[in-house]
Amino acid sequence: DTGVSQDPRHKITKRGQNVTFRCDPISEHNRLYWYRQTLGQGPEFLTYFQNEAQLEKSRLLSDRFSAERPKGSFSTLEIQRTEQGDSAMYLCASSPGTLVLGNTIYFGEGSWLTVV
Amino acid sequence: AQSVTQPDIHITVSEGASLELRCNYSYGATPYLFWYVQSPGQGLQLLLKYFSGDTLVQGIKGFEAEFKRSQSSFNLRKPSVHWSDAAEYFCAVGAVNYGGSQGNLIFGKGTKLSVKP
Numbered sequence: 001d002t003g004v005s006q007d008p009r010h011k012i013t014k015r016g017q018n019v020t021f022r023c024d025p026i027s028e029h030n031r032l033y034w035y036r037q038t039l040g041q042g043p044e045f046l047t048y049f050q051n052e053a054q055l056e057k058s059r060l061l062s063d064r065f066s067a068e069r070p071k072g073s074f075s076t077l078e079i080q081r082t083e084q085g086d087s088a089m090y091l092c093a094s095s096p097g098t099l100v101l102g103n104t105i106y107f108g109e110g111s112w113l114t115v116v
Numbered sequence: 117a118q119s120v121t122q123p124d125i126h127i128t129v130s131e132g133a134s135l136e137l138r139c140n141y142s143y144g145a146t147p148y149l150f151w152y153v154q155s156p157g158q159g160l161q162l163l164l165k166y167f168s169g170d171t172l173v174q175g176i177k178g179f180e181a182e183f184k185r186s187q188s189s190f191n192l193r194k195p196s197v198h199w200s201d202a203a204e205y206f207c208a209v210g211a212v213n214y215g216g217s218q219g220n221l222i223f224g225k226g227t228k229l230s231v232k233p
Binding site for chain 2: 033041042102106109
């Protein structure tokens with residue numbers, strides 16, 4: 001069990017550029033989640049996948065954000081035309097199944113985005 | 117709507133002293149409750165969780181939490197704090213509804229714990 005892996009850990013980009021983050025979940029975890037955390041706040045839910053299907057998206061996920069999990073394994077989160085308000089830590093998490101069945105959600109180390 | 121309130125933004129305790137971090141939730145059904153800890157610049161580590169059964173839950177690193185339905189609370193406790201416990205602590209409720217979310221977590225804003233030598 002190598003844990004949830006995220007790449008890159010830090011990204012500085014100019015406003016208007018596109019950025020992409022990658023997440024590798026714990027092996028055989030069929031659920032994968034993306035959260036965003038700004039300074040002084042708790043993580044906020046963005047979206048989650050069950051295998052390759054994106055089952056829920058938060059209102060925080062504007063049209064500039066897109067997430068994919070093409071083969072039900074790793075996932076990418078792309079932000080197009082970045083804005084300074086996008087500066088945050090993007091957390092990926094995975095779980096072996098639904099919370100209803102008592103499963104735990106495990107978080108990665110996060111990817112820090114700074115938009116200048 | 118579900119929500120989590122952590123009333124204390126920052127708490128300072130002396131090493132060896134006891135600790136209690138408060139968490140109140142708003143949720144219509146039986147909640148799934150969690151405490152996570154986050155060191156600076158790091159991801160979140162699960163300390164403990166409550167799904168059902170015994171309302172006193174034991175976790176890692178000597179932490180425990182008690183679910184009190186009448187008070188809508190899930191406070192985190194530790195009898196003797198160590199300097200390495202300095203971190204930010206987040207309480208979360210699992211949002212699981214009919215026809216609604218099937219598994220995301222709603223977090224409080226966190227409580228930062230500082231430990232005095």
